[in-house]
Amino acid sequence: MKTIALNPSLSVSHIIQGMMNVTRERFSPKEVMELITHRLDHGITTFDTAQIYGLGDNEKLIGEALNLNPALKQSTTWITKMGINYPKHPSDIWHYDTRYQTIIHSCEASLNHLGLKHIDVYLIHREDPLMDHESCAKALDECVDRGYIRSYGVSNFDPIKFETLQSHTQRPLITNQIEYHLDCFEHIDNGNFDLFQKHRIHPLIWSPLAQGRLMQSQDLEYQKLRETVLDLADKYHLSPEGIALAFVMHHPSQPVPIIGTTQASRCEHLIESTNIILDHQDWYKLYTAHPQRRLR
Numbered sequence: 001m002k003t004i005a006l007n008p009s010l011s012v013s014h015i016i017q018g019m020m021n022v023t024r025e026r027f028s029p030k031e032v033m034e035l036i037t038h039r040l041d042h043g044i045t046t047f048d049t050a051q052i053y054g055l056g057d058n059e060k061l062i063g064e065a066l067n068l069n070p071a072l073k074q075s076t077t078w079i080t081k082m083g084i085n086y087p088k089h090p091s092d093i094w095h096y097d098t099r100y101q102t103i104i105h106s107c108e109a110s111l112n113h114l115g116l117k118h119i120d121v122y123l124i125h126r127e128d129p130l131m132d133h134e135s136c137a138k139a140l141d142e143c144v145d146r147g148y149i150r151s152y153g154v155s156n157f158d159p160i161k162f163e164t165l166q167s168h169t170q171r172p173l174i175t176n177q178i179e180y181h182l183d184c185f186e187h188i189d190n191g192n193f194d195l196f197q198k199h200r201i202h203p204l205i206w207s208p209l210a211q212g213r214l215m216q217s218q219d220l221e222y223q224k225l226r227e228t229v230l231d232l233a234d235k236y237h238l239s240p241e242g243i244a245l246a247f248v249m250h251h252p253s254q255p256v257p258i259i260g261t262t263q264a265s266r267c268e269h270l271i272e273s274t275n276i277i278l279d280h281q282d283w284y285k286l287y288t289a290h291p292q293r294r295l296r
């Protein structure tokens with residue numbers, strides 16, 4: 001599988017494995033270790049997690065899995081995210097926290113849980129309405145200077161928030177991890193995909209299969225959308241999921257999808273999509289396949 005350079009010294013595999021679902025599926029450390037090994041055997045070397053997944057347990061589970069075979073730490077690249085806090089005491093509520101000390105402490109906690117010497121890509125998970133861009137940027141640079149992280153970026157940021165944070169950081173934001181699939185065009189519509197090309201960055205795409213809804217939902221709109229997907233799956237000799245992934249990767253900004261499957265066979269079918277290039281008009285057939293999507 002080819003790699004995509006996020007900056008001159010950091011590349012990721014063309015498909016990234018998302019780890020969010022391994023805690024939901026109650027994987028054991030051994031099962032997580034086997035999943036990582038399987039993905040490496042198939043060319044997927046980059047993995048995505050977040051401090052909030054499994055309410056903090058996801059990073060710990062991954063750390064336990066990596067400790068079963070520490071050699072895996074050398075052959076893998078890790079992305080994690082910070083900034084979403086769940087209630088830990090009865091008087092707490094869900095909230096975001098991107099303050100200076102929280103970023104430093106969260107980064108230290110993630111390193112500790114994952115058992116890594118450094119985190120390759122460290123992201124602010126969500127737009128924080130109380131973000132002090134200057135001190136957030138200072139904390140991210142401090143994490144690089146201390147050797148905690150190799151690069152930093154954001155997730156779910158709109159263009160103005162991306163540019164504002166970037167105006168305060170010493171280094172470029174390496175990416176923006178966003179939702180994009182056959183039923184989500186928010187970041188095409190809000191100009192983010194244009195901004196990616198302006199800054200020559202590759203977005204990382206979460207939920208490229210809409211969390212499985214593309215194939216499973218019984219909603220009439222999804223049934224209509226699936227007709228187009230199935231037609232093209234037939235034409236390109238790919239699985240329907242492979243067509244959905246090929247659609248996501250087709251954009252000129254060269255998006256990198258983060259797949260969420262925990263199943264080896266589904267993953268192997270998805271990898272086949274890296275070998276095909278959609279015809280221009282076929283991409284538009286998919287773009288307009290959802291009954292509520294029209295060309296503007």
Ligand SMILES: NC(=O)c1ccc[n+]([C@@H]2O[C@H](COP(=O)([O-])OP(=O)(O)OC[C@H]3O[C@@H](n4cnc5c(N)ncnc54)[C@H](OP(=O)(O)O)[C@@H]3O)[C@@H](O)[C@H]2O)c1
Pocket residue numbers: 017018019020021048049125155156177178205206207208209210211212213215216241258259260261262263266
């Ligand atoms: N930055 C953010 O805010 C954010 C938000 C959400 C997620 N993420 C990241 O993105 C990664 C991927 O997200 P995702 O899990 O939503 O990705 P996804 O690839 O869109 O969805 C994967 C889910 O869909 C199911 N699925 C796929 N095809 C299916 C089919 N034909 N029939 C039934 N089920 C099917 C999978 O089940 P099986 O396991 O059975 O295949 C799995 O539960 C996460 O692991 C996380 O790392 C980031």
